[in-house]
Amino acid sequence: MSLxxxxxxxFDAIETPFGKTDKIVGGAASYIALASSYFNPDIAxxxxxxxxxxxxxxNTLKGTGVNLDGLEIRKGEKSFFWSGKYHNDLNSRxxxxxxxxxxxxxxxxVPAYARNSDFLMLGNLVxxxxxxxxxxxxxxxxLIVMDTMNFWMDVALDDLKTNLKMIDVLTINDEExxxxxxxYSIVKAARKILAMGxxxxxxxxxxxxxxxxxxxxVFFAPALPLEEVFDPTGAGDSFAGGxxxxxxxxxxxxxxxxxxxVIFGSAMASFTVEKFGTERLIxxxxxxxxERVQEFINLVQFDISLV
Amino acid sequence: MSLxxxxxxxFDAIETPFGKTDKIVGGAASYIALASSYFNPDIAxxxxxxxxxxxxxxNTLKGTGVNLDGLEIRKGEKSFFWSGKYHNDLNSRxxxxxxxxxxxxxxxxVPAYARNSDFLMLGNLVxxxxxxxxxxxxxxxxLIVMDTMNFWMDVALDDLKTNLKMIDVLTINDEExxxxxxxYSIVKAARKILAMGxxxxxxxxxxxxxxxxxxxxVFFAPALPLEEVFDPTGAGDSFAGGxxxxxxxxxxxxxxxxxxxVIFGSAMASFTVEKFGTERLIxxxxxxxxERVQEFINLVQFDISLV
Numbered sequence: 117m118s119l120x121x122x123x124x125x126x127f128d129a130i131e132t133p134f135g136k137t138d139k140i141v142g143g144a145a146s147y148i149a150l151a152s153s154y155f156n157p158d159i160a161x162x163x164x165x166x167x168x169x170x171x172x173x174x175n176t177l178k179g180t181g182v183n184l185d186g187l188e189i190r191k192g193e194k195s196f197f198w199s200g201k202y203h204n205d206l207n208s209r210x211x212x213x214x215x216x217x218x219x220x221x222x223x224x225x226v227p228a229y230a231r232n233s234d235f236l237m238l239g240n241l242v243x244x245x246x247x248x249x250x251x252x253x254x255x256x257x258x259l260i261v262m263d264t265m266n267f268w269m270d271v272a273l274d275d276l277k278t279n280l281k282m283i284d285v286l287t288i289n290d291e292e293x294x295x296x297x298x299x300y301s302i303v304k305a306a307r308k309i310l311a312m313g314x315x316x317x318x319x320x321x322x323x324x325x326x327x328x329x330x331x332x333x334v335f336f337a338p339a340l341p342l343e344e345v346f347d348p349t350g351a352g353d354s355f356a357g358g359x360x361x362x363x364x365x366x367x368x369x370x371x372x373x374x375x376x377x378v379i380f381g382s383a384m385a386s387f388t389v390e391k392f393g394t395e396r397l398i399x400x401x402x403x404x405x406x407e408r409v410q411e412f413i414n415l416v417q418f419d420i421s422l423v
Numbered sequence: 424m425s426l427x428x429x430x431x432x433x434f435d436a437i438e439t440p441f442g443k444t445d446k447i448v449g450g451a452a453s454y455i456a457l458a459s460s461y462f463n464p465d466i467a468x469x470x471x472x473x474x475x476x477x478x479x480x481x482n483t484l485k486g487t488g489v490n491l492d493g494l495e496i497r498k499g500e501k502s503f504f505w506s507g508k509y510h511n512d513l514n515s516r517x518x519x520x521x522x523x524x525x526x527x528x529x530x531x532x533v534p535a536y537a538r539n540s541d542f543l544m545l546g547n548l549v550x551x552x553x554x555x556x557x558x559x560x561x562x563x564x565x566l567i568v569m570d571t572m573n574f575w576m577d578v579a580l581d582d583l584k585t586n587l588k589m590i591d592v593l594t595i596n597d598e599e600x601x602x603x604x605x606x607y608s609i610v611k612a613a614r615k616i617l618a619m620g621x622x623x624x625x626x627x628x629x630x631x632x633x634x635x636x637x638x639x640x641v642f643f644a645p646a647l648p649l650e651e652v653f654d655p656t657g658a659g660d661s662f663a664g665g666x667x668x669x670x671x672x673x674x675x676x677x678x679x680x681x682x683x684x685v686i687f688g689s690a691m692a693s694f695t696v697e698k699f700g701t702e703r704l705i706x707x708x709x710x711x712x713x714e715r716v717q718e719f720i721n722l723v724q725f726d727i728s729l730v
Contacts, residue, residue: 416644
């Protein structure tokens with residue numbers, strides 16, 4: 117097993133300026149697993165759901181090569197549910213409802229055969245739960261990528277900081293980077309966060325792209341300018357999935373290869389936002405992905421010869 | 424004369440979270456002329472000032488090769504004055520004071536020898552005044568670039584739309600693009616604005632970079648992630664100056680060369696915001712500019728080989 121993905125598999129009910137959904141499949145690990153499956157056919161998903169979850173989606177995951185042995189299905193219980201409404205600019209949203217259900221006491225168990233995986237992706241979860249996954253790995257993975265959110269900075273900052281010393285790449289958005297560092301300048305924020313432990317930091321700026329920082333280097337990838345961003349839910353997780361999917365496929369964790377991974381991650385995110393939920397991430401062809409990456413190349417590449 | 428620059432030469436008083444200035448030199452044409460002078464030594468400035476303007480700044484302009492024959496100096500009158508205060512995020516500002524003074528009845532006169540210039544940069548001004556400049560040109564310039572602002576969309580939209588049919592490149596910010604087009608999506612906004620006349624559109628997004636659109640192509644350049652943005656005043660004008668300065672130097676108005684011009688424009692803007700007013704745009708060396716452009720190259724270039 118080369119990649120372990122841990123995070124929520126859940127239901128979302130979403131309202132955007134373009135429409136609203138009933139309960140549809142969501143959750144960080146759903147997006148991450150689907151996006152990374154385009155690069156890596158050897159993924160173990162670790163999550164928990166109730167027995168209310170649609171078999172069809174689980175079959176979709178299996179069909180992409182995602183192994184579900186680490187997906188706990190609790191009889192008689194309900195899956196995690198989140199409901200939110202996006203504002204007109206799609207850059208902010210209000211949470212309307214959160215029902216933890218099975219997530220309330222989620223104790224992820226990494227299947228034995230996946231505990232020596234080289235790549236570990238920790239989707240947004242309680243920091244202590246993320247840590248418990250790291251501790252189950254029998255050998256230190258080649259790369260640990262962790263996503264988190266502002267909520268844990270408010271209620272579990274010490275645990276979060278403990279994790280920062282154990283991981284390689286942190287992915288957060290710009291507001292979260294400001295909150296975590298206490299710095300308004302993104303450059304200063306990045307420096308402070310890298311000093312907390314991770315060797316690399318991805319700052320996601322939504323429609324304004326993403327920045328990748330190491331101690332001495334910085335790389336920027338724009339978001340693709342789209343006619344319509346239909347539903348931003350899962351964009352960050354799809355980015356993370358494409359990012360670690362590409363890295364785990366190529367097994368090269370140099371900064372230069374991480375740049376490519378950021379582009380592939382951005383490409384996967386650009387698909388996700390075109391439809392509600394995970395819909396657009398299902399059934400893409402290899403040439404769909406390649407064409408999308410080519411759009412990124414066309415968007416940013418230029419040729420300047422300096423003397 | 425290869426480049427004519429029309430716009431305000433003025434005083435600003437600026438307050439940012441980092442400090443405040445008394446009256447300092449500002450005005451769109453000051454930034455445009457300084458930024459373009461790094462690329463083109465053959466520039467005619469067309470503007471108006473009172474006799475209160477510092478001789479030292481005029482000498483600085485002359486020293487960079489900017490010809491001031493088209494700069495009207497009105498005896499006994501005062502120069503245009505603007506005062507503003509930036510909010511903490513530097514992305515928005517309040518105008519505290521505007522004193523039109525000499526600008527109230529500015530009738531720009533392009534010197535006779537500059538009327539056949541190949542490149543014309545119209546800084547933000549009353550649209551009818553911008554038009555009067557176009558009409559003074561004895562031959563249609565190879566390229567006309569125009570900047571404008573939301574205020575003219577409110578009070579002189581018809582005149583602005585007339586200009587759009589006469590120019591080649593429009594530069595506006597994202598909010599202005601939304602206002603002018605009535606579209607929230609930047610991609611849709613760009614399409615509508617291009618249909619109004621200009622062959623190219625630059626949408627400036629401040630710290631989030633700039634997009635260049637033609638009918639069939641799009642290019643994105645980020646803003647350089649800086650430790651401190653000290654004072655954003657003049658960033659858009661410095662961008663425009665670098666953009667048309669580079670184009671007028673290379674005399675190549677293909678989309679590929681405009682991409683390069685966007686990068687050089689972004690580089691000049693990145694200098695401007697590092698200090699108050701025009702200070703940082705004065706006395707840069709060629710290698711300063713080249714090093715800055717190299718930072719942009721390092722920031723965005725990646726190498727992906729698609730099969």
